[in-house]
Amino acid sequence: MTSKMPNLLLLGIDSLRRDHMSGYGYHRLTTPHIDQYSQGGVLFEQHFSPSIPTTPGYASMLTGMDCFGTDVVALRHGGPVGDHVKMLSELLEENGYNTTCIGFTGNPSARGFQKYIDFEGWGPDESGRSPKADNLNRVAIPEMKRLKEEGKPFFLFLRHMDPHSPYLPPKPFERMFYDGNECDPDNHSLDELYDFKPFADYFSSWFPEGCTDSKYIDAQYDGAIAYMDAGIQAIFTALESLGIEDETLVVITSDHGETLNEHDCYYDHHGLYETNLRIPLILRFPGKLPAGKRVASSSQIKDVMPTIVELLGIPCEIPFDGRSLIPLVKGEERVPESEMYITECTWMRKHGWRTQEWKLIVALEPDIHFKAPVELYNLVRDPEELHNLVDEEPEVAAHLLSRLHAHIAKREQETGRENPIYTNLNWHGLGCGPFKTSQQAFDSMHIGSPRTARSLQTKEKEAEAVAEAEGEAAEVEADSTC
Numbered sequence: 001m002t003s004k005m006p007n008l009l010l011l012g013i014d015s016l017r018r019d020h021m022s023g024y025g026y027h028r029l030t031t032p033h034i035d036q037y038s039q040g041g042v043l044f045e046q047h048f049s050p051s052i053p054t055t056p057g058y059a060s061m062l063t064g065m066d067c068f069g070t071d072v073v074a075l076r077h078g079g080p081v082g083d084h085v086k087m088l089s090e091l092l093e094e095n096g097y098n099t100t101c102i103g104f105t106g107n108p109s110a111r112g113f114q115k116y117i118d119f120e121g122w123g124p125d126e127s128g129r130s131p132k133a134d135n136l137n138r139v140a141i142p143e144m145k146r147l148k149e150e151g152k153p154f155f156l157f158l159r160h161m162d163p164h165s166p167y168l169p170p171k172p173f174e175r176m177f178y179d180g181n182e183c184d185p186d187n188h189s190l191d192e193l194y195d196f197k198p199f200a201d202y203f204s205s206w207f208p209e210g211c212t213d214s215k216y217i218d219a220q221y222d223g224a225i226a227y228m229d230a231g232i233q234a235i236f237t238a239l240e241s242l243g244i245e246d247e248t249l250v251v252i253t254s255d256h257g258e259t260l261n262e263h264d265c266y267y268d269h270h271g272l273y274e275t276n277l278r279i280p281l282i283l284r285f286p287g288k289l290p291a292g293k294r295v296a297s298s299s300q301i302k303d304v305m306p307t308i309v310e311l312l313g314i315p316c317e318i319p320f321d322g323r324s325l326i327p328l329v330k331g332e333e334r335v336p337e338s339e340m341y342i343t344e345c346t347w348m349r350k351h352g353w354r355t356q357e358w359k360l361i362v363a364l365e366p367d368i369h370f371k372a373p374v375e376l377y378n379l380v381r382d383p384e385e386l387h388n389l390v391d392e393e394p395e396v397a398a399h400l401l402s403r404l405h406a407h408i409a410k411r412e413q414e415t416g417r418e419n420p421i422y423t424n425l426n427w428h429g430l431g432c433g434p435f436k437t438s439q440q441a442f443d444s445m446h447i448g449s450p451r452t453a454r455s456l457q458t459k460e461k462e463a464e465a466v467a468e469a470e471g472e473a474a475e476v477e478a479d480s481t482c
Contacts, residue, residue: 008092010253011160012253017258018047044299050343089112091309100113102116140156181213272343364434
Protein backbone atom coordinates (compact mmCIF):
# COMPACT_ATOMS: atom_id res chain seq x y z
CA MET A 1 0.00 0.00 0.00
CA THR A 2 1.46 3.32 -1.06
CA SER A 3 1.57 6.23 1.34
CA LYS A 4 -0.33 9.42 0.61
CA MET A 5 1.47 12.01 -1.51
CA PRO A 6 2.63 15.17 0.30
CA ASN A 7 0.47 18.27 0.46
CA LEU A 8 1.49 21.63 -1.01
CA LEU A 9 0.74 24.94 0.70
CA LEU A 10 1.89 27.86 -1.46
CA LEU A 11 1.76 31.37 0.01
CA GLY A 12 1.95 33.82 -2.88
CA ILE A 13 2.40 37.20 -1.18
CA ASP A 14 1.59 39.93 -3.66
CA SER A 15 4.01 42.88 -3.94
CA LEU A 16 6.45 41.68 -1.27
CA ARG A 17 10.01 42.89 -1.75
CA ARG A 18 12.53 40.81 0.11
CA ASP A 19 14.62 43.77 1.29
CA HIS A 20 11.72 44.80 3.56
CA MET A 21 11.70 41.44 5.37
CA SER A 22 13.70 41.20 8.59
CA GLY A 23 14.76 37.68 7.67
CA TYR A 24 16.52 39.15 4.66
CA GLY A 25 18.34 41.75 6.71
CA TYR A 26 15.84 44.63 6.88
CA HIS A 27 16.45 46.87 9.89
CA ARG A 28 12.79 46.81 10.95
CA LEU A 29 11.37 43.65 12.52
CA THR A 30 8.65 43.17 9.92
CA THR A 31 8.49 39.37 9.61
CA PRO A 32 9.37 37.72 12.95
CA HIS A 33 7.03 34.76 12.48
CA ILE A 34 8.14 34.01 8.92
CA ASP A 35 11.75 34.47 10.06
CA GLN A 36 11.31 31.88 12.80
CA TYR A 37 9.43 29.50 10.51
CA SER A 38 12.15 29.77 7.86
CA GLN A 39 14.65 28.48 10.40
CA GLY A 40 13.07 25.09 9.85
CA GLY A 41 13.63 25.27 6.11
CA VAL A 42 15.60 26.82 3.27
CA LEU A 43 15.80 30.54 2.44
CA PHE A 44 16.97 31.66 -1.02
CA GLU A 45 18.85 34.93 -0.71
CA GLN A 46 18.93 35.98 -4.38
CA HIS A 47 15.53 35.11 -5.84
CA PHE A 48 14.16 37.14 -8.76
CA SER A 49 10.95 37.76 -10.68
CA PRO A 50 12.11 38.85 -14.17
CA SER A 51 8.68 39.60 -15.67
CA ILE A 52 6.58 42.24 -13.92
CA PRO A 53 3.77 42.33 -12.72
CA THR A 54 1.22 39.83 -11.29
CA THR A 55 -0.09 37.96 -14.33
CA PRO A 56 3.29 37.12 -15.92
CA GLY A 57 4.84 36.57 -12.50
CA TYR A 58 2.35 33.91 -11.46
CA ALA A 59 2.23 32.47 -14.98
CA SER A 60 5.95 31.76 -14.69
CA MET A 61 5.74 30.50 -11.10
CA LEU A 62 2.86 28.12 -11.81
CA THR A 63 4.18 26.70 -15.10
CA GLY A 64 7.97 26.64 -14.67
CA MET A 65 8.32 28.64 -17.89
CA ASP A 66 9.81 32.04 -18.71
CA CYS A 67 7.76 34.72 -20.50
CA PHE A 68 8.59 33.22 -23.90
CA GLY A 69 7.36 29.84 -22.66
CA THR A 70 4.14 31.19 -21.18
CA ASP A 71 3.63 33.87 -23.85
CA VAL A 72 2.47 36.13 -20.97
CA VAL A 73 4.03 39.53 -20.21
CA ALA A 74 1.16 41.92 -19.47
CA LEU A 75 -1.02 42.53 -16.42
CA ARG A 76 -4.03 42.72 -18.74
CA HIS A 77 -3.19 39.53 -20.63
CA GLY A 78 -5.63 39.01 -23.49
CA GLY A 79 -7.39 35.67 -23.21
CA PRO A 80 -6.28 32.65 -21.19
CA VAL A 81 -2.80 31.33 -20.67
CA GLY A 82 -2.18 29.14 -23.73
CA ASP A 83 -2.86 25.43 -23.77
CA HIS A 84 0.75 24.86 -24.82
CA VAL A 85 1.68 25.01 -21.12
CA LYS A 86 0.45 22.95 -18.18
CA MET A 87 -0.34 24.67 -14.91
CA LEU A 88 0.90 23.25 -11.61
CA SER A 89 -2.71 22.87 -10.50
CA GLU A 90 -3.51 20.77 -13.56
CA LEU A 91 -0.48 18.52 -13.12
CA LEU A 92 -1.28 17.90 -9.47
CA GLU A 93 -4.95 17.16 -10.18
CA GLU A 94 -3.82 14.55 -12.70
CA ASN A 95 -1.84 12.98 -9.86
CA GLY A 96 -4.75 12.73 -7.46
CA TYR A 97 -4.61 16.10 -5.70
CA ASN A 98 -7.48 18.28 -4.53
CA THR A 99 -6.70 21.88 -5.52
CA THR A 100 -8.02 25.15 -4.10
CA CYS A 101 -7.09 28.73 -5.00
CA ILE A 102 -7.88 31.54 -2.54
CA GLY A 103 -7.82 35.19 -3.60
CA PHE A 104 -6.93 34.89 -7.27
CA THR A 105 -10.23 34.22 -9.05
CA GLY A 106 -10.43 35.43 -12.63
CA ASN A 107 -6.78 35.97 -13.42
CA PRO A 108 -5.56 33.96 -16.44
CA SER A 109 -2.60 32.67 -14.41
CA ALA A 110 -4.95 31.04 -11.90
CA ARG A 111 -6.18 28.47 -14.41
CA GLY A 112 -6.87 24.90 -13.48
CA PHE A 113 -7.92 24.85 -9.83
CA GLN A 114 -10.92 22.76 -8.82
CA LYS A 115 -12.17 25.32 -6.31
CA TYR A 116 -11.88 29.09 -6.01
CA ILE A 117 -12.57 31.12 -2.87
CA ASP A 118 -12.46 34.90 -2.59
CA PHE A 119 -11.89 37.28 0.32
CA GLU A 120 -11.84 41.06 0.70
CA GLY A 121 -8.23 41.94 0.01
CA TRP A 122 -8.39 45.47 -1.36
CA GLY A 123 -10.32 48.35 0.14
CA PRO A 124 -10.93 49.48 3.73
CA ASP A 125 -13.68 48.29 6.06
CA GLU A 126 -15.84 50.52 8.26
CA SER A 127 -12.81 51.31 10.43
CA GLY A 128 -10.98 52.78 7.46
CA ARG A 129 -8.37 50.03 7.68
CA SER A 130 -8.01 46.81 5.67
CA PRO A 131 -7.61 43.55 7.65
CA LYS A 132 -6.66 41.54 4.59
CA ALA A 133 -4.83 38.73 6.38
CA ASP A 134 -7.70 38.18 8.82
CA ASN A 135 -10.13 38.09 5.91
CA LEU A 136 -7.98 35.48 4.19
CA ASN A 137 -7.58 33.37 7.33
CA ARG A 138 -11.34 33.37 7.82
CA VAL A 139 -11.75 31.31 4.65
CA ALA A 140 -8.31 29.68 4.32
CA ILE A 141 -8.12 27.85 7.65
CA PRO A 142 -11.56 26.17 7.29
CA GLU A 143 -10.62 25.20 3.75
CA MET A 144 -7.35 23.69 4.95
CA LYS A 145 -9.32 21.66 7.49
CA ARG A 146 -11.77 20.51 4.81
CA LEU A 147 -8.95 19.46 2.50
CA LYS A 148 -7.30 17.52 5.31
CA GLU A 149 -10.55 15.72 6.12
CA GLU A 150 -10.97 14.72 2.46
CA GLY A 151 -7.98 12.45 2.93
CA LYS A 152 -6.45 13.16 -0.46
CA PRO A 153 -3.23 15.15 -0.98
CA PHE A 154 -3.99 18.80 -1.56
CA PHE A 155 -2.60 21.92 -3.20
CA LEU A 156 -3.78 25.05 -1.40
CA PHE A 157 -2.74 28.35 -2.98
CA LEU A 158 -3.11 31.49 -0.85
CA ARG A 159 -2.70 34.90 -2.44
CA HIS A 160 -1.93 37.31 0.40
CA MET A 161 -2.65 40.94 -0.47
CA ASP A 162 -1.43 42.96 2.52
CA PRO A 163 1.72 44.43 0.90
CA HIS A 164 -0.29 45.43 -2.18
CA SER A 165 -1.64 48.97 -2.15
CA PRO A 166 -3.72 50.32 -0.55
CA TYR A 167 -1.50 49.80 2.50
CA LEU A 168 -4.05 49.98 5.31
CA PRO A 169 -2.91 47.72 8.17
CA PRO A 170 -5.18 47.67 11.24
CA LYS A 171 -4.11 49.14 14.57
CA PRO A 172 -1.54 49.00 16.09
CA PHE A 173 0.42 48.14 12.95
CA GLU A 174 -0.29 51.45 11.21
CA ARG A 175 2.00 53.27 13.64
CA MET A 176 4.33 50.43 14.53
CA PHE A 177 7.13 51.95 12.45
CA TYR A 178 6.21 55.64 12.50
CA ASP A 179 6.21 58.21 15.29
CA GLY A 180 5.95 61.51 13.46
CA ASN A 181 3.42 63.95 12.09
CA GLU A 182 2.27 62.63 8.75
CA CYS A 183 0.56 65.96 8.03
CA ASP A 184 3.53 68.22 8.75
CA PRO A 185 3.01 71.27 6.47
CA ASP A 186 6.77 71.72 6.17
CA ASN A 187 7.25 68.24 4.70
CA HIS A 188 7.10 68.16 0.90
CA SER A 189 8.17 64.60 0.18
CA LEU A 190 4.84 63.74 -1.46
CA ASP A 191 4.47 66.89 -3.56
CA GLU A 192 5.55 65.28 -6.83
CA LEU A 193 3.28 62.29 -6.19
CA TYR A 194 0.23 64.52 -5.79
CA ASP A 195 1.12 66.20 -9.08
CA PHE A 196 1.19 62.85 -10.89
CA LYS A 197 -2.24 62.85 -12.53
CA PRO A 198 -2.48 59.14 -13.44
CA PHE A 199 -2.28 58.01 -9.79
CA ALA A 200 -3.20 61.08 -7.73
CA ASP A 201 -6.89 60.20 -7.34
CA TYR A 202 -6.07 56.65 -6.30
CA PHE A 203 -3.65 57.76 -3.61
CA SER A 204 -6.05 60.42 -2.34
CA SER A 205 -8.66 57.68 -1.89
CA TRP A 206 -6.59 55.94 0.82
CA PHE A 207 -3.89 58.32 2.05
CA PRO A 208 -4.85 60.20 5.22
CA GLU A 209 -6.28 63.59 4.34
CA GLY A 210 -3.51 66.16 4.36
CA CYS A 211 -0.71 63.57 4.46
CA THR A 212 2.62 65.11 3.44
CA ASP A 213 5.24 62.60 4.66
CA SER A 214 6.35 59.76 2.39
CA LYS A 215 7.95 58.04 5.39
CA TYR A 216 4.47 57.57 6.84
CA ILE A 217 3.31 55.76 3.69
CA ASP A 218 6.50 53.68 3.67
CA ALA A 219 5.71 52.74 7.27
CA GLN A 220 2.23 51.63 6.20
CA TYR A 221 3.82 49.21 3.76
CA ASP A 222 6.06 47.84 6.49
CA GLY A 223 3.15 47.75 8.93
CA ALA A 224 1.05 45.81 6.43
CA ILE A 225 3.86 43.25 6.12
CA ALA A 226 4.13 42.94 9.91
CA TYR A 227 0.36 42.58 10.28
CA MET A 228 0.29 39.93 7.56
CA ASP A 229 3.22 38.12 9.19
CA ALA A 230 1.20 37.84 12.40
CA GLY A 231 -1.75 36.53 10.41
CA ILE A 232 0.41 33.98 8.62
CA GLN A 233 1.43 32.57 12.01
CA ALA A 234 -2.19 31.43 12.35
CA ILE A 235 -1.75 29.45 9.13
CA PHE A 236 1.38 27.81 10.52
CA THR A 237 -0.44 27.04 13.78
CA ALA A 238 -3.37 25.46 11.92
CA LEU A 239 -0.99 23.32 9.89
CA GLU A 240 0.60 22.06 13.09
CA SER A 241 -2.67 21.51 14.97
CA LEU A 242 -4.05 19.48 12.07
CA GLY A 243 -1.06 17.17 12.39
CA ILE A 244 -0.04 17.58 8.75
CA GLU A 245 3.04 19.77 9.08
CA ASP A 246 5.43 16.89 8.39
CA GLU A 247 3.57 15.85 5.25
CA THR A 248 3.23 19.34 3.74
CA LEU A 249 5.64 21.29 1.57
CA VAL A 250 5.25 24.99 2.40
CA VAL A 251 6.40 27.58 -0.14
CA ILE A 252 6.54 31.28 0.80
CA THR A 253 7.22 33.64 -2.09
CA SER A 254 5.91 36.61 -4.11
CA ASP A 255 4.97 37.48 -7.67
CA HIS A 256 7.02 40.71 -7.69
CA GLY A 257 8.27 43.42 -5.38
CA GLU A 258 7.08 46.98 -4.86
CA THR A 259 8.39 50.45 -5.55
CA LEU A 260 7.68 52.89 -2.73
CA ASN A 261 8.42 56.61 -3.10
CA GLU A 262 11.28 55.70 -5.45
CA HIS A 263 12.17 56.12 -9.13
CA ASP A 264 9.10 58.36 -9.61
CA CYS A 265 6.96 55.21 -9.76
CA TYR A 266 5.09 55.93 -6.51
CA TYR A 267 3.83 52.98 -4.45
CA ASP A 268 3.25 50.53 -7.25
CA HIS A 269 4.99 47.67 -9.04
CA HIS A 270 6.04 48.99 -12.38
CA GLY A 271 9.54 49.79 -13.52
CA LEU A 272 12.32 47.25 -13.95
CA TYR A 273 14.24 48.44 -10.90
CA GLU A 274 15.56 46.10 -8.23
CA THR A 275 12.70 47.05 -5.91
CA ASN A 276 10.38 45.06 -8.17
CA LEU A 277 12.67 42.23 -9.26
CA ARG A 278 13.92 41.06 -5.86
CA ILE A 279 11.48 38.76 -4.08
CA PRO A 280 11.66 36.16 -1.29
CA LEU A 281 11.62 32.39 -1.58
CA ILE A 282 11.41 30.13 1.46
CA LEU A 283 10.80 26.37 1.35
CA ARG A 284 10.02 24.18 4.34
CA PHE A 285 9.41 20.44 4.22
CA PRO A 286 10.41 18.55 7.40
CA GLY A 287 12.49 15.49 6.67
CA LYS A 288 12.92 16.39 3.00
CA LEU A 289 14.66 19.76 3.26
CA PRO A 290 17.38 20.81 5.69
CA ALA A 291 16.63 23.29 8.47
CA GLY A 292 18.36 26.64 8.72
CA LYS A 293 19.81 26.53 5.22
CA ARG A 294 20.45 29.75 3.25
CA VAL A 295 21.23 29.54 -0.45
CA ALA A 296 23.31 32.40 -1.86
CA SER A 297 23.15 31.39 -5.55
CA SER A 298 20.63 33.26 -7.70
CA SER A 299 17.29 31.72 -8.62
CA GLN A 300 14.26 32.81 -10.59
CA ILE A 301 10.52 32.47 -10.32
CA LYS A 302 10.47 29.93 -13.17
CA ASP A 303 12.46 27.56 -10.91
CA VAL A 304 9.61 27.22 -8.39
CA MET A 305 7.45 24.65 -10.19
CA PRO A 306 10.33 22.29 -11.14
CA THR A 307 11.48 22.39 -7.52
CA ILE A 308 8.00 21.64 -6.19
CA VAL A 309 7.51 18.77 -8.62
CA GLU A 310 10.79 17.17 -7.53
CA LEU A 311 10.08 17.59 -3.82
CA LEU A 312 6.57 16.12 -4.13
CA GLY A 313 7.86 13.21 -6.21
CA ILE A 314 5.45 13.88 -9.05
CA PRO A 315 6.28 12.04 -12.30
CA CYS A 316 6.73 14.74 -14.91
CA GLU A 317 8.28 15.01 -18.36
CA ILE A 318 7.55 18.72 -18.92
CA PRO A 319 10.60 20.45 -20.49
CA PHE A 320 10.63 23.35 -18.03
CA ASP A 321 12.50 26.57 -18.76
CA GLY A 322 13.27 26.74 -15.05
CA ARG A 323 15.40 24.29 -13.13
CA SER A 324 14.95 22.52 -9.82
CA LEU A 325 16.71 24.25 -6.93
CA ILE A 326 17.36 21.00 -5.05
CA PRO A 327 20.98 20.75 -6.29
CA LEU A 328 21.64 24.18 -4.76
CA VAL A 329 20.04 23.07 -1.51
CA LYS A 330 22.34 20.05 -1.45
CA GLY A 331 25.37 22.22 -2.09
CA GLU A 332 25.98 20.69 -5.50
CA GLU A 333 27.41 22.57 -8.46
CA ARG A 334 24.91 24.04 -10.89
CA VAL A 335 25.69 26.18 -13.89
CA PRO A 336 24.63 29.66 -12.71
CA GLU A 337 22.12 31.74 -14.65
CA SER A 338 23.76 35.03 -13.78
CA GLU A 339 22.13 37.09 -16.55
CA MET A 340 18.43 37.47 -17.21
CA TYR A 341 16.00 38.98 -19.67
CA ILE A 342 13.55 41.28 -17.86
CA THR A 343 10.17 42.64 -18.97
CA GLU A 344 7.35 44.78 -17.62
CA CYS A 345 3.91 45.57 -18.92
CA THR A 346 1.97 47.25 -16.10
CA TRP A 347 1.85 50.98 -16.73
CA MET A 348 4.81 51.00 -19.13
CA ARG A 349 6.03 48.55 -21.81
CA LYS A 350 9.75 47.93 -21.39
CA HIS A 351 12.32 45.18 -21.44
CA GLY A 352 15.95 44.88 -20.52
CA TRP A 353 18.97 42.81 -19.63
CA ARG A 354 20.36 42.30 -16.12
CA THR A 355 23.78 40.96 -15.18
CA GLN A 356 25.34 40.81 -11.73
CA GLU A 357 26.96 44.20 -12.38
CA TRP A 358 24.81 45.97 -14.96
CA LYS A 359 21.23 46.61 -15.89
CA LEU A 360 19.95 47.91 -19.22
CA ILE A 361 16.32 49.08 -19.51
CA VAL A 362 14.87 49.84 -22.94
CA ALA A 363 11.46 51.48 -23.47
CA LEU A 364 9.42 49.97 -26.29
CA GLU A 365 7.18 53.03 -26.32
CA PRO A 366 7.18 56.36 -24.46
CA ASP A 367 6.18 55.98 -20.82
CA ILE A 368 3.93 57.89 -18.43
CA HIS A 369 6.91 59.13 -16.39
CA PHE A 370 8.76 60.86 -19.25
CA LYS A 371 11.81 58.71 -18.51
CA ALA A 372 14.79 58.34 -20.82
CA PRO A 373 14.15 55.74 -23.55
CA VAL A 374 17.27 53.83 -22.48
CA GLU A 375 18.59 53.48 -18.92
CA LEU A 376 21.85 51.91 -17.81
CA TYR A 377 22.80 51.30 -14.18
CA ASN A 378 25.83 49.85 -12.46
CA LEU A 379 24.29 47.67 -9.75
CA VAL A 380 27.54 47.39 -7.81
CA ARG A 381 28.48 51.06 -7.58
CA ASP A 382 24.92 52.39 -7.71
CA PRO A 383 22.65 49.77 -6.07
CA GLU A 384 19.75 52.22 -5.77
CA GLU A 385 19.86 52.83 -9.55
CA LEU A 386 19.94 56.60 -9.35
CA HIS A 387 22.57 57.45 -11.99
CA ASN A 388 21.74 56.63 -15.61
CA LEU A 389 25.08 55.88 -17.31
CA VAL A 390 23.82 55.36 -20.84
CA ASP A 391 25.66 58.44 -22.18
CA GLU A 392 28.80 57.74 -20.16
CA GLU A 393 29.11 54.03 -20.97
CA PRO A 394 27.82 53.59 -24.55
CA GLU A 395 29.94 50.49 -25.16
CA VAL A 396 28.48 48.73 -22.13
CA ALA A 397 24.97 49.64 -23.25
CA ALA A 398 25.66 48.34 -26.77
CA HIS A 399 27.05 45.07 -25.42
CA LEU A 400 24.06 44.47 -23.16
CA LEU A 401 21.68 45.32 -26.00
CA SER A 402 23.36 42.74 -28.20
CA ARG A 403 23.01 40.16 -25.41
CA LEU A 404 19.33 41.05 -25.10
CA HIS A 405 18.66 40.66 -28.83
CA ALA A 406 20.61 37.39 -29.01
CA HIS A 407 18.53 35.97 -26.16
CA ILE A 408 15.28 37.04 -27.81
CA ALA A 409 16.31 35.43 -31.11
CA LYS A 410 17.24 32.21 -29.32
CA ARG A 411 13.99 31.96 -27.37
CA GLU A 412 11.85 32.89 -30.39
CA GLN A 413 13.49 30.08 -32.35
CA GLU A 414 13.04 27.60 -29.50
CA THR A 415 9.36 28.43 -28.94
CA GLY A 416 8.35 29.17 -32.53
CA ARG A 417 6.58 32.31 -31.35
CA GLU A 418 7.39 36.00 -31.48
CA ASN A 419 8.54 37.67 -28.28
CA PRO A 420 5.29 38.44 -26.39
CA ILE A 421 6.57 41.88 -25.36
CA TYR A 422 6.45 42.76 -29.07
CA THR A 423 2.94 41.44 -29.68
CA ASN A 424 1.11 42.75 -26.59
CA LEU A 425 0.34 46.15 -28.09
CA ASN A 426 -2.97 46.57 -26.22
CA TRP A 427 -1.30 45.95 -22.85
CA HIS A 428 -2.92 49.15 -21.48
CA GLY A 429 -6.43 48.12 -22.51
CA LEU A 430 -7.11 51.33 -24.43
CA GLY A 431 -7.24 49.82 -27.91
CA CYS A 432 -5.15 52.58 -29.47
CA GLY A 433 -1.87 50.80 -30.07
CA PRO A 434 1.50 51.92 -28.72
CA PHE A 435 1.76 55.38 -27.22
CA LYS A 436 3.49 57.86 -29.48
CA THR A 437 4.54 60.29 -26.75
CA SER A 438 4.90 60.31 -22.98
CA GLN A 439 2.35 63.10 -22.84
CA GLN A 440 -0.19 60.87 -24.56
CA ALA A 441 0.50 58.12 -22.05
CA PHE A 442 0.30 60.55 -19.13
CA ASP A 443 -3.03 61.97 -20.33
CA SER A 444 -4.56 58.59 -21.20
CA MET A 445 -3.94 56.39 -18.18
CA HIS A 446 -5.65 56.71 -14.83
CA ILE A 447 -6.17 54.59 -11.73
CA GLY A 448 -8.97 55.93 -9.59
CA SER A 449 -9.80 53.72 -6.60
CA PRO A 450 -9.08 50.40 -4.87
CA ARG A 451 -12.25 48.91 -6.35
CA THR A 452 -11.20 49.59 -9.89
CA ALA A 453 -7.60 48.58 -9.16
CA ARG A 454 -8.98 45.18 -8.21
CA SER A 455 -10.86 44.90 -11.50
CA LEU A 456 -7.59 45.02 -13.45
CA GLN A 457 -6.71 41.55 -12.23
CA THR A 458 -10.02 39.80 -12.88
CA LYS A 459 -11.87 38.58 -15.92
CA GLU A 460 -13.46 41.27 -18.04
CA LYS A 461 -17.03 40.29 -17.22
CA GLU A 462 -16.24 40.38 -13.51
CA ALA A 463 -14.58 43.77 -13.87
CA GLU A 464 -17.68 45.06 -15.60
CA ALA A 465 -19.87 43.68 -12.82
CA VAL A 466 -17.75 45.41 -10.20
CA ALA A 467 -17.84 48.67 -12.13
CA GLU A 468 -21.62 48.49 -12.55
CA ALA A 469 -22.23 47.59 -8.91
CA GLU A 470 -20.01 50.31 -7.56
CA GLY A 471 -20.85 52.96 -10.11
CA GLU A 472 -17.21 53.14 -11.09
CA ALA A 473 -15.68 54.07 -14.39
CA ALA A 474 -13.28 51.66 -16.06
CA GLU A 475 -9.92 51.41 -14.29
CA VAL A 476 -7.95 52.73 -17.21
CA GLU A 477 -9.70 55.70 -18.71
CA ALA A 478 -9.17 56.63 -22.31
CA ASP A 479 -8.48 60.27 -22.98
CA SER A 480 -9.20 61.94 -26.31
CA THR A 481 -5.47 61.83 -26.97
CA CYS A 482 -5.73 58.06 -27.47
